[in-house]
Amino acid sequence: xxxxxxxxxxxxxxxxxxxxxxxxxxxxxxxxxxxxxxxxxxxxxxxxxxxxxxxxxxxxxxxxxxxxxxxxxxxxxxxxxxxxxxxxxxxxxxxxxxxxxxxxxxxxxxxxxxxxxxxxxxxxxxxxxxxxxxxxxxxxxxxxxxxxxxxxxxxxxxxxxxxxxxxxxxxxxxxxxxxxxxxxxxxxxxxxxxxxxxxxxxxxxxxxxxxxxxxxxxxxxxxxxxxxxxxxxxxxxxxxxxxxxxxxxxxxxxxxxxxxxxxxxxxxxxxxxxxx
Amino acid sequence: xxxxxxxxxxxxxxxxxxxxxxxxxxxxxxxxxxxxxxxxxxxxxxxxxxxxxxxxxxxxxxxxxxxxxxxxxxxxxxxxxxxxxxxxxxxxxxxxxxxxxxxxxxxxxxxxxxxxxxxxxxxxxxxxxxxxxxxxxxxxxxxxxxxxxxxxxxxxxxxxxxxxxxxxxxxxxxxxxxxxxxxxxxxxxxxxxxxxxxxxxxxxxxxxxxxxxxxxxxxxxxxxxxxxxxxxxxxxxxxxxxxxxxxxxxxxxxxxxxxxxxxxxxxxxxxxxxxxxxxxxxxxxxxxxxxxxxxxxxxxxxxxxxx
Numbered sequence: 001x002x003x004x005x006x007x008x009x010x011x012x013x014x015x016x017x018x019x020x021x022x023x024x025x026x027x028x029x030x031x032x033x034x035x036x037x038x039x040x041x042x043x044x045x046x047x048x049x050x051x052x053x054x055x056x057x058x059x060x061x062x063x064x065x066x067x068x069x070x071x072x073x074x075x076x077x078x079x080x081x082x083x084x085x086x087x088x089x090x091x092x093x094x095x096x097x098x099x100x101x102x103x104x105x106x107x108x109x110x111x112x113x114x115x116x117x118x119x120x121x122x123x124x125x126x127x128x129x130x131x132x133x134x135x136x137x138x139x140x141x142x143x144x145x146x147x148x149x150x151x152x153x154x155x156x157x158x159x160x161x162x163x164x165x166x167x168x169x170x171x172x173x174x175x176x177x178x179x180x181x182x183x184x185x186x187x188x189x190x191x192x193x194x195x196x197x198x199x200x201x202x203x204x205x206x207x208x209x210x211x212x213x214x215x216x217x218x219x220x221x222x223x224x225x226x227x228x229x230x231x232x233x234x235x236x237x238x239x240x241x242x243x244x245x246x247x248x249x250x251x252x253x254x255x256x257x258x259x260x261x262x263x264x265x266x267x268x269x270x271x272x273x274x275x276x
Numbered sequence: 277x278x279x280x281x282x283x284x285x286x287x288x289x290x291x292x293x294x295x296x297x298x299x300x301x302x303x304x305x306x307x308x309x310x311x312x313x314x315x316x317x318x319x320x321x322x323x324x325x326x327x328x329x330x331x332x333x334x335x336x337x338x339x340x341x342x343x344x345x346x347x348x349x350x351x352x353x354x355x356x357x358x359x360x361x362x363x364x365x366x367x368x369x370x371x372x373x374x375x376x377x378x379x380x381x382x383x384x385x386x387x388x389x390x391x392x393x394x395x396x397x398x399x400x401x402x403x404x405x406x407x408x409x410x411x412x413x414x415x416x417x418x419x420x421x422x423x424x425x426x427x428x429x430x431x432x433x434x435x436x437x438x439x440x441x442x443x444x445x446x447x448x449x450x451x452x453x454x455x456x457x458x459x460x461x462x463x464x465x466x467x468x469x470x471x472x473x474x475x476x477x478x479x480x481x482x483x484x485x486x487x488x489x490x491x492x493x494x495x496x497x498x499x500x501x502x503x504x505x506x507x508x509x510x511x512x513x514x515x516x517x518x519x520x521x522x523x524x525x526x527x528x529x530x531x532x533x534x535x536x537x538x539x540x541x542x543x544x545x546x547x548x549x550x551x552x553x554x555x556x557x558x559x560x561x562x563x564x565x566x567x568x569x570x571x572x573x574x575x576x577x578x579x580x581x582x583x
Contacts, residue, residue: 008488015379016384022455023455026416029416030409089311090308092304093304093307093308096301101297102298102301102305108308111317117565118320118562118569121517122558127315129333149311173293179296207405211520225405229405244415252404255405256404270402271464
């Protein structure tokens with residue numbers, strides 16, 4: 001019996017460790033190549049460990065001779081801009097959907113549920129035409145606009161506000177608090193965990209998004225992180241893989257580091273949705 | 277009026293409380309409702325109308341063509357190939373992504389000290405930027421510079437160029453797809469596993485369930501039913517929407533072996549600017565996704581309600 005338990009333990013670790021090696025391999029390869037000298041990438045002899053540390057030149061090239069840093073700044077601007085408008089519009093609307101009886105509430109919520117089923121690819125074509133018509137293509141506004149609306153946020157926050165105690169609302173109203181004050185001073189602070197999880201979801205989705213930026217962005221000045229690394233790759237064809245991997249590391253790093261630091265919050269934010 | 281009710285509670289006391297709340301509600305919901313109208317509903321109507329025209333971006337004349345775009349689509353070999361490839365891709369990703377994740381979750385769940393280490397490692401690809409990691413994969417799979425080809429050759433597979441082989445390119449993309457989503461599904465299964473009460477296993481043991489496999493079949497699998505259902509649908513939807521790896525790694529090639537629905541749609545709509553035709557294609561894609569998402573939304577609703 002003891003033998004069987006030991007065998008099961010070893011077998012389970014063996015399987016998990018094998019899988020873990022496969023999961024980590026691309027990251028390890030990326031990091032190793034990012035410090036590998038260019039001549040060795042094309043070398044005839046295959047040696048996993050770089051013969052000398054070339055991280056400085058590779059990262060210097062990614063940082064100073066490529067569009068990667070600008071793409072990252074753009075990515076931050078776009079993600080934060082989207083998140084700010086999402087929270088500013090979705091939180092009060094979700095509170096209204098949950099707690100305030102106004103005409104058309106049922107219909108609005110029905111539309112929110114309907115919206116949950118529609119991905120960006122569906123309104124993309126008409127939105128593109130509208131942006132082209134108004135000369136707004138290739139702007140930050142074009143990058144952010146379709147995502148100002150977050151049906152998922154509306155849905156999530158509404159579910160959350162429904163659980164907020166009615167007695168507190170009544171007491172606040174008796175104290176002379178207006179609904180605006182109630183939303184931002186009572187309900188929103190209570191919803192901070194949900195807001196945190198939603199923010200992770202939103203930022204990760206828009207930092208990584210390729211479809212929409214690929215459509216509306218043409219200039220390098222407006223490239224988002226995925227476009228930045230793609231342009232770098234195409235410019236580096238047959239060139240320096242070490243610098244390209246350094247660029248990939250830089251673009252992947254913010255979210256991965258944030259994940260390692262705030263693991264629980266990250267996993268919650270990404271999985272509560274299932275809407276990846 | 278609405279502003280008075282929202283910002284000036286004391287001044288608004290004269291109005292009846294119900295009316296005051298209704299005004300505040302309408303004012304709070306208005307911005308989001310306006311966004312819903314301009315970003316979702318209006319484009320949807322425009323899309324349906326466009327799909328009945330021969331509009332091309334920049335064209336001066338537009339004609340109604342009725343359902344001609346739809347008819348053309350179903351006789352278009354590229355579109356038919358894209359449908360076939362997309363379904364094949366889903367068929368590759370689904371079993372590996374669901375059952376692989378379940379296996380990993382079951383193994384990880386049984387660990388105590390090393391559990392969080394494995395959790396982090398398997399979840400890492402989920403948080404990373406797929407486009408950036410796809411450039412890493414391209415390098416890994418490069419027939420002369422990457423380590424995968426010599427590794428597979430030493431195992432007796434011959435020298436493979438996985439991304440440029442028409443028979444293997446789609447499967448290769450599917451492997452990358454599974455690599456990326458496995459951790460996500462694992463976390464969902466872990467949550468499902470943690471929710472199974474311990475005494476169910478004790479009861480099963482009293483009933484004569486011996487061994488891990490017996491326990492799994494009698495307790496774990498049935499109790500995970502809703503989770504498995506949910507994971508299956510989310511995996512199907514995200515596999516159906518495969519796009520990033522196609523753009524980065526194959527651009528639909530070689531010989532159209534990785535032309536997928538969203539990639540073909542992207543090309544028609546935003547490269548060739550055959551707007552009307554692309555609109556019709558979007559409607560078809562929407563039909564597929566809506567059917568799947570409706571199922572999913574119902575499941576989410578249930579999860580949020582009873583979580």
